[in-house]
Amino acid sequence: METAEIVVSLNTLLANYQVFYNKLRNFHWNIEGPDFFELHEEFENEYNTVKENIDVVAERIRVFGVKSNFTFKKTLELSKIKEQEKEISALEMVRELLHDYEILHDRMLDAVNASLETGDVVTENMITGFMTELEKRHWMFTSFLK
Numbered sequence: 001m002e003t004a005e006i007v008v009s010l011n012t013l014l015a016n017y018q019v020f021y022n023k024l025r026n027f028h029w030n031i032e033g034p035d036f037f038e039l040h041e042e043f044e045n046e047y048n049t050v051k052e053n054i055d056v057v058a059e060r061i062r063v064f065g066v067k068s069n070f071t072f073k074k075t076l077e078l079s080k081i082k083e084q085e086k087e088i089s090a091l092e093m094v095r096e097l098l099h100d101y102e103i104l105h106d107r108m109l110d111a112v113n114a115s116l117e118t119g120d121v122v123t124e125n126m127i128t129g130f131m132t133e134l135e136k137r138h139w140m141f142t143s144f145l146k
């Protein structure tokens with residue numbers, strides 16, 4: 001089975017997820033304003049989900065016999081999701097999260113396509129599970145902004 005492409009797409013997803021995880025922790029800590037209690041909690045829910053998915057992706061890469069050597073440097077190079085450096089408002093945090101969701105969704109689609117090409121239904125199933133949850137959360141955070 002040709003797994004190289006799947007591993008590349010999983011590594012890319014992993015890097016994006018790791019930067020996203022770190023951003024969410026910062027959002028959780030730094031949020032201010034009338035939505036504090038709600039979003040402080042939701043950002044925590046979000047990074048806990050991401051933390052679990054990160055582990056699932058990394059261990060799937062190990063199943064293919066590839067070792068992870070994820071330094072911060074390499075992670076930032078591979079990730080299209082960028083760190084949030086300047087201070088932003090609570091609503092801007094949600095908009096940023098939605099923007100990052102779209103990047104993650106694209107990376108997930110790449111992984112699904114790579115899986116389908118080789119008939120790897122296990123990776124495909126794993127990623128489509130993430131996508132189902134991501135799309136639901138996208139709807140929720142979009143509704144929050146209306």
Ligand SMILES: [Fe+2]
Pocket residue numbers: 028044
């Ligand atoms: Fe906390």
